[in-house]
Amino acid sequence: MGIGIREDIEAARRRDPAARGSVEIAVLYSGLHAIWAHRLSHSLWNRGWRFIARALSQVTRWLTGIEIHPGATIGRRFFIDHGMGVVIGETAEIGDDVMLYHGVTLGGSTLDKGKRHPTLDDGVVVGSGAKVLGPVHIGARSAVGANAVVTRDAPADSIVVGIPAKARARQSNDRVRDILTAPEYQI
Numbered sequence: 036m037g038i039g040i041r042e043d044i045e046a047a048r049r050r051d052p053a054a055r056g057s058v059e060i061a062v063l064y065s066g067l068h069a070i071w072a073h074r075l076s077h078s079l080w081n082r083g084w085r086f087i088a089r090a091l092s093q094v095t096r097w098l099t100g101i102e103i104h105p106g107a108t109i110g111r112r113f114f115i116d117h118g119m120g121v122v123i124g125e126t127a128e129i130g131d132d133v134m135l136y137h138g139v140t141l142g143g144s145t146l147d148k149g150k151r152h153p154t155l156d157d158g159v160v161v162g163s164g165a166k167v168l169g170p171v172h173i174g175a176r177s178a179v180g181a182n183a184v185v186t187r188d189a190p191a192d193s194i195v196v197g198i199p200a201k202a203r204a205r206q207s208n209d210r211v212r213d214i215l216t217a218p219e220y221q222i
Contacts, residue, residue, distance in 0.1 A: 107125060107129070109129045110157070118137055131157045136181070138165075153185075156177075157176070171189075192204060
């Protein structure tokens with residue numbers, strides 16, 4: 036747990052140019068508080084203590100403005116910048132080194148049981164206000180533009196923009212930071 040917290044703080048420092056110190060990040064970054072609470076509620080959820088897990092996630096929502104269902108699976112070095120208004124559904128799966136900005140929804144598009152929320156592979160960045168809906172798959176190192184509404188799969192190394200969003204391959208002159216390969220983001 037201690038290594039995970041240090042890794043989370045370091046990930047925040049590398050991805051947020053406004054970050055100044057570890058203590059400031061640990062005390063003031065609501066995105067990290069939501070992730071740490073999620074790890075506890077996810078553990079309770081997997082042990083069958085679902086009411087307590089949901090209660091903890093709702094208290095965390097009230098405190099941080101970020102709602103992460105305890106059933107969601109989240110990888111390492113996940114970072115939520117600014118946080119407020121982020122919603123992550125029960126069957127969402129998030130890989131390592133993923134970054135979300137405020138107002139992102141990883142939501143469902145049906146009322147059916149089973150997998151109904153998105154899967155984000157390693158290194159995906161989702162811009163503020165974007166909605167990724169349904170059991171869609173966003174490939175590794177892809178970027179979803181701000182306010183995009185994504186309802187279809189996107190391959191790895193793509194840029195996804197628009198309403199409804201369309202994916203295109205990354206161009207060499209795209210100004211999207213690659214969290215997995217950029218030296219400033221290596222942990």
